[in-house]
Amino acid sequence: MSKKEWPLWEVFIRSKAGLNHKHVGSLRAADAEMAVENARDVYTRRSEGISIWVVESKNIHASDPAEADSLFEPADSKVYRHPTFYDVPDGISHM
Amino acid sequence: MRALFDYVLKLGDDSLILGHRLSEWCGHGPILEEDIAMTNIALDLVGQATTLLTYAGELEAKGRDADALAFLRFDREYRNLLLVEQPNGDFGVTMMRQFLFDAYRLPLFERLQNSKDATLAAIAEKSLKETKYHLKHSSEWVIRLGDGTEESHQRIQEALNTLWRYTDELFQEDDSEKELVALGIVPAISEIRDAWKSNVDRVFAEATVTIPSNNWKHSGGRKGMHSEHLGYILAELQYMQRAYPNMQW
Numbered sequence: 001m002s003k004k005e006w007p008l009w010e011v012f013i014r015s016k017a018g019l020n021h022k023h024v025g026s027l028r029a030a031d032a033e034m035a036v037e038n039a040r041d042v043y044t045r046r047s048e049g050i051s052i053w054v055v056e057s058k059n060i061h062a063s064d065p066a067e068a069d070s071l072f073e074p075a076d077s078k079v080y081r082h083p084t085f086y087d088v089p090d091g092i093s094h095m
Numbered sequence: 096m097r098a099l100f101d102y103v104l105k106l107g108d109d110s111l112i113l114g115h116r117l118s119e120w121c122g123h124g125p126i127l128e129e130d131i132a133m134t135n136i137a138l139d140l141v142g143q144a145t146t147l148l149t150y151a152g153e154l155e156a157k158g159r160d161a162d163a164l165a166f167l168r169f170d171r172e173y174r175n176l177l178l179v180e181q182p183n184g185d186f187g188v189t190m191m192r193q194f195l196f197d198a199y200r201l202p203l204f205e206r207l208q209n210s211k212d213a214t215l216a217a218i219a220e221k222s223l224k225e226t227k228y229h230l231k232h233s234s235e236w237v238i239r240l241g242d243g244t245e246e247s248h249q250r251i252q253e254a255l256n257t258l259w260r261y262t263d264e265l266f267q268e269d270d271s272e273k274e275l276v277a278l279g280i281v282p283a284i285s286e287i288r289d290a291w292k293s294n295v296d297r298v299f300a301e302a303t304v305t306i307p308s309n310n311w312k313h314s315g316g317r318k319g320m321h322s323e324h325l326g327y328i329l330a331e332l333q334y335m336q337r338a339y340p341n342m343q344w
Contacts, residue, residue: 006126027128030239037232038128041135 008057009035011042013049021053029054098271099212100154101174102281104164105317107147108175111165112325113196114140115332116183125186132232136193139225146218166336170325177316178261180325184254187247190236191254194298197230199265202290206282215280234298241302248303255299256307263312265291 006028012021024043029035035054044052063071075081117137124130148161159167178196183189204226207219240251268276268284275281299306315321335342 028126029128033235034239037235038132040228041132042128045131045135 006030009039009054010057010060011035011039012053012055013039013043014051014053015049017050021051024048026057032056096154098274099215099280100151101271102275103147103151103154103215105174107144107151107161107164108173109179109196109200110140110147111144111332112173112175112328113179113193114138114144115328116179116181117189117193119183120189129186133189136229136232139229143218143222143225146221150214150218162336166333170321170329171319173316173319173321173325173329175316175321175325176261176264177313177322178258178264180316180322180328181258181261182324184257185250187240187250188254188257190233190240191251191258193229194233194237195258195262195265195295197226197233198294198298199287199291200226201230201294202287203282205290206286210281211279230294234294237298237304238302241299241304251302252304255304256309259307260309260311260313264314264316267314267317269317 007030008026009029009032010026011024013024014021027035027038027042029038032054035056036052039052039054043049114137117133117140120130120133121137122130124133144165145161148164152159152161152164176196178192181188181192201223204219204223208216208223210216210219237251240247242248266284266288272281272284276283313322316325
């Protein structure tokens, strides 16, 4: 018997209408169809979702953790990018 | 009504015994994902068995509930198909057994939704959703294995060679069922057979497996005449209830 492993897939679940798909974990499957079914069986057996996306893990391109300093730290000193400097008049709802 | 009790008992026993068989895979699946898939299906079937046997107990009106029917009958009183009590074998045998059964259950539940018996119709409607998924799962595996490697093809073909002889029993209709058909409670078995055959032919063509030409067909489960395998299943299934009567958890 060969010990070759099936490809790895990342699973994203939409928990209810209007919300976005969130990454919930990964699994192994031979093809996309099997990946969706496995995701259904492994990740939605307690009614966690209404929609499933699967992406083969090799197709995900990630940022390099070693570059985190140069990528993300510069934003830390730029609080003015948050819209927190406006006075909201009383009586304005849905802000 | 005696005929309806018998019929619901048959459906319930099919679900119970196949559910138990599948549950034997728990912790032994070829991969974690498939292990969970098979136990999910087992739980669906045990759930169906609970509903069906509860209803059978009500129809009988002798005070037997689902547990009494599931755990406290003798082997000759079980009415399940011989197909569902067959051993798991390798994964191919399990998937082939499941496919042959799911392909029969789907058209059956589809038609039972329109049963003149409201409870049976409601049970069929709920179970149909589960069965659709079971059939999708099992037919994809039959195709994947049949159209896969040389070894997987050979194994799924052998599985079909072993199990085909039990499929005739799926479509045997006794007098009490004919009575229910006449009352509009149960669909004619010929309709189920046609739907089953066309589905089976389509999947086998895609899986490149061929129906064996042996003509000897086994039957008897529906009448309580079982293979030797059922006794072992019941020994395990009934042990707790026999050893500790009325125990619950």
